[in-house]
Amino acid sequence: MRRKIAVDIGTNNTVIWSDGTIVVNEPTIVALSADSEKIVAVGKEALSMLGKTPETVLQEKPVVGGVVANFSVAKAFLKIEFAKLSKSFELLRPDVMLTVPSGSTSVEKRAALEMALESGASHAYIVDATLAAAIGAGVAVSSPSGNVVLHVGADVTEAAVLSLGGIVAFQSKRVGGNTINTHIKSFLKKEYGLVVGDVTCEEIKRKLVSAIAPTEHKEMEISGRDLTFGMPRNITIKDSALFAVTEPVFEEIVSVLEIALGDTPAELSSDVIDKGIVLTGGGSYVTRFDRYITNTTGIPAHLAEDPELCAVRGAAVVLENLNLWKRSIITKA
Ligand SMILES: Nc1ncnc2c1ncn2[C@@H]1O[C@H](COP(=O)(O)OP(=O)(O)OP(=O)(O)O)[C@@H](O)[C@H]1O
């Protein structure tokens, strides 16, 4: 039997499943030498070089807005990640299931299939990320009732209402966890004249950002570079100051869900209210995000277990039961 591999190649993170477990969970980033364009490092190693490398090394994020933007770099990245799984990968020629945003165009879907084949797959399949995420979260999507998933990634948020294994209502927007970071960065620049790095910004988000008005009065000392004088400077930032800054992002995210819910057939509406909304994707880790979604929609929302792994786990379920899911996948050999 051929080896089976499920891959969720996201804007920030790539997760790979094989033989029943998650075998890779790495940043989707490649470091290239500026002159020869040879790959110097991938994943965590490439990320650790970010902002610290000489000008002879370039960093490339091949996935932008949830879709592959740089085909050759993405392919090279996958080849290296696959090679880590097995020395004889090229000979094994596994079956590969890729997740793609449900809002991808058919051209993007074909490109994803090509990429998997050119990275060494013998058969390539793709499945919608929202469907995969719901399956991976343990939702019974094959049942004849309405199930709602809100999948919040780094750059993309997708909401889908699923019934009988298919998508009955759907919406997607270019907003996600990284949008919060962008808002934090521009706020610190404008209010304090301070430029902060990506790592600091991510730390601020995880510690201080809350989707509903914070009550704990948390604060944090952060370091950055003074915009005017170029010197390092520290400031203390409060959770309450960030709330107004990030609130519009949550409003944008919930609007994705509201549009999908608005398109839901009336027959499924009562199921949706009964079953609630499952939250997947790393972006849904934000403090009190589940409460925010519950409060704004009036429908109970639950954070899935390991939300950032749901899509790849669901893709693995589909790959292991191709016959059951044949109507939900696109394939090429
Ligand atoms: N504890 C946390 N608190 C807040 N945000 C978090 C936390 N952990 C991860 N995130 C956010 O989750 C996002 C990454 O999620 P995920 O790995 O699902 O995205 P992705 O698949 O790379 O992106 P996309 O699906 O948009 O292509 C990032 O924006 C990250 O900051």
Ligand SMILES: [Mg+2]
């Ligand atoms: Mg994703």
